[in-house]
Amino acid sequence: MTHGPILLGVVGDSAAGKTTLTRGIAQILGEANVTVIGTDDYHRYDRHQRAELGLTALHPDCNHLDIMQPHLALLRSGQPILKPIYSHKTGTFEPPQYVKPNQFVVVEGLLGYSTRAMRDCYDIKVYLAPPESLRETWKIKPDTLKRGYSEAQV
Numbered sequence: 001m002t003h004g005p006i007l008l009g010v011v012g013d014s015a016a017g018k019t020t021l022t023r024g025i026a027q028i029l030g031e032a033n034v035t036v037i038g039t040d041d042y043h044r045y046d047r048h049q050r051a052e053l054g055l056t057a058l059h060p061d062c063n064h065l066d067i068m069q070p071h072l073a074l075l076r077s078g079q080p081i082l083k084p085i086y087s088h089k090t091g092t093f094e095p096p097q098y099v100k101p102n103q104f105v106v107v108e109g110l111l112g113y114s115t116r117a118m119r120d121c122y123d124i125k126v127y128l129a130p131p132e133s134l135r136e137t138w139k140i141k142p143d144t145l146k147r148g149y150s151e152a153q154v
């Protein structure tokens with residue numbers, strides 16, 4: 001019997017450890033067998049616009065959930081998507097990328113379980129919720145080293 005791609009969800013707040021866990025999963029399964037989809041790419045507004053609107057990226061309105069949902073369904077059925085790209089380095093969007101699902105697809109991000117239709121796409125769902133004090137500590141390093149924030153801004 002043939003089976004389409006296996007979809008794994010890794011969802012949780014910023015700095016909950018999603019990227020770290022996803023990298024480990026990809027190493028174990030073999031990088032060539034895994035397609036990683038970061039749902040930060042589905043942000044609706046860039047960093048500057050979010051600041052102007054007074055919204056954080058965790059707000060559902062700040063994300064194209066309506067686009068994310070059919071994309072998950074396409075990947076689940078083995079079909080390619082034209083995925084948006086959000087750059088954490090610049091806080092802006094880049095040209096979209098053609099992405100084909102490998103044997104395993106890991107979907108990691110903030111709001112990957114927002115609707116029933118999205119949740120139904122996954123074979124395995126993980127939700128990461130480390131203690132808040134630990135998450136705050138974990139948030140400082142990537143935001144100051146890779147995203148251009150000062151420690152005070154984080």
Ligand SMILES: Nc1ncnc2c1ncn2[C@@H]1O[C@H](COP(=O)(O)OP(=O)(O)O)[C@@H](O)[C@H]1O
Nearest residue numbers: 013014015016017018019020021138139141142
């Ligand atoms: N399981 C873990 N053990 C130790 N440190 C961790 C762990 N998970 C994450 N971290 C630390 O927290 C930081 C943020 O983790 P990351 O995986 O980038 O979170 P997310 O992708 O959810 O934003 C990492 O750079 C790392 O320093």
Ligand SMILES: O=C(COP(=O)(O)O)[C@H](O)[C@H](O)COP(=O)(O)O
Nearest residue numbers: 013014015040047057058088091147
């Ligand atoms: O909440 C998150 C997700 O972080 P993570 O990827 O750690 O879960 C970020 O604040 C937004 O994606 C905006 O990114 P930026 O702050 O770079 O504009």
